[in-house]
Amino acid sequence: MMKIGFIGLGNMGFPMAKNLLEAGYSVYGVDLNKQAEQRLTEHGGKIGTSIPELAKICDFIFTSLPSSEAVEEIYLGKEGLIEEGTSDVLLIDTSTVTPGVNRRIAEACEGKSVSFLAAPVSGGVIGAVNKTLTFMIGGPKKDYHRISPIVERLGEDIFHVNEDVDSGTKAKLINNLFIGFYTAGVSEALNLARESGIDLENLYHILNVSYASSRIYDRNYNGFIKDEQYDPGFTLKLLKKDLGFAMELADQHHLDLPISRNLLSMYEEAIEDGYGDKDMSVLYRKIREQAKSTL
Numbered sequence: 001m002m003k004i005g006f007i008g009l010g011n012m013g014f015p016m017a018k019n020l021l022e023a024g025y026s027v028y029g030v031d032l033n034k035q036a037e038q039r040l041t042e043h044g045g046k047i048g049t050s051i052p053e054l055a056k057i058c059d060f061i062f063t064s065l066p067s068s069e070a071v072e073e074i075y076l077g078k079e080g081l082i083e084e085g086t087s088d089v090l091l092i093d094t095s096t097v098t099p100g101v102n103r104r105i106a107e108a109c110e111g112k113s114v115s116f117l118a119a120p121v122s123g124g125v126i127g128a129v130n131k132t133l134t135f136m137i138g139g140p141k142k143d144y145h146r147i148s149p150i151v152e153r154l155g156e157d158i159f160h161v162n163e164d165v166d167s168g169t170k171a172k173l174i175n176n177l178f179i180g181f182y183t184a185g186v187s188e189a190l191n192l193a194r195e196s197g198i199d200l201e202n203l204y205h206i207l208n209v210s211y212a213s214s215r216i217y218d219r220n221y222n223g224f225i226k227d228e229q230y231d232p233g234f235t236l237k238l239l240k241k242d243l244g245f246a247m248e249l250a251d252q253h254h255l256d257l258p259i260s261r262n263l264l265s266m267y268e269e270a271i272e273d274g275y276g277d278k279d280m281s282v283l284y285r286k287i288r289e290q291a292k293s294t295l
Contacts, residue, residue: 001026004150005054005061006045007074009036011232012094012121013064015128016154018043023153028054055084060150061091067241068097075105085114090143092151094135096120096176098245099166102138106165115143118165120172121155124219124233132156136175138168173249176242179280180263182216183239187284190225191291201226220281230278230285237276240267 002025006017009031021027021044028049029040037047051074054061061081065071071093075081081091082105091114093105102118109116117139127133133155137144144160151158161167189212193203204221207213224230243264250257270276270286 002060003028003058005030005049005058006064007031007051007054007061008064008066008070008095009033009040010064010066011125012128013062014039015125016062016064016094016133017045019128019131019154020150021045025150028058030054050079051081052079052084055081055089056086058089060147061089063091063093063095065093065095066238067095068101071095071097071101072104076108082108082112082114085109085112087113087115090115090117090146092117092119092147094119094121096172096242096245097169098248099169099173102166102169106139115140115146116165117143117147118168119147119151120169122172122175123155126233127155135159136161136168136171138170139163139165170249173242173246176239177246177260179216180239180243180260180267182214183220183280183283184263184266186214186217186220186225187281187287190221190284191287194288195291220284224279224281225284228285230282232277232279234280235277236267236280236282237271239280240264240271240276243267 004020004025005028006013007030009017009029014036017027017029017040028046029037030049030051031037041047063071063074065074073080085091091109106116117137119135119137121133121135123133131154134157135151135155137160140163141160148158161171190200193200207217223233247260247264250260270283273286275282275286
């Protein structure tokens with residue numbers, strides 16, 4: 001049976017690892033949170049294998065980690081995946097990091113004859129649970145073809161952006177820049193509607209068949225704003241992190257994106273005001289509270 005390692009069993013990683021188990025793969029899970037590891041065993045997963053051991057016994061190893069620093073530690077650290085990996089293993093990082101991190105990992109892999117793909121995903125926790133994620137994969141096409149049958153068990157839309165290892169990450173950062181704009185637009189527009197005496201539920205049905213319709217409007221309104229419930233699917237601070245990465249990418253290309261920079265400042269202010277651990281849609285509440293404070 002094909003052996004798959006999965007490092008990072010958080011909100012995104014756990015449902016992906018669980019879906020691989022349900023697809024019939026043998027999955028070895030690793031996470032700092034031992035409760036997350038234990039949950040995986042309840043679905044048939046294996047735990048207790050060290051990262052160096054994973055790198056030697058697995059055909060494929062996925063990572064789903066919260067930060068660039070965590071990714072670099074797992075891949076580039078002492079007794080990390082690259083140091084311990086063999087030419088038989090294919091490493092796949094689904095985290096959202098900087099393009100520079102992708103390139104550093106790819107260069108280190110090349111020196112060790114280890115294969116690597118950067119494959120960030122879009123679709124959130126719901127997409128991970130329902131196997132409807134979008135994969136944006138950068139790296140050698142031959143490796144993309146190796147992994148395609150597996151990631152097709154995790155997502156509906158699988159794209160090979162190009163052979164540049166950081167190309168999928170660049171596409172993901174552009175995707176999340178759009179999400180940042182849409183979330184801010186929905187938040188401000190719905191506050192205007194509310195203060196104008198328009199019923200938000202009725203407005204949703206009107207706009208959902210108009211040009212203002214969008215997947216983010218649907219997600220943020222129906223999943224969070226409608227019931228004023230902001231337990232995170234995708235936290236505001238994670239979106240802010242990705243917007244910061246997008247601005248770094250713009251700086252590398254000497255692009256001045258003033259609207260995007262103002263957008264980033266809006267999210268930074270929301271985090272300073274204590275909204276960072278809530279779902280990104282909480283920006284609606286933040287704008288409402290801000291308006292009250294200026295009366």
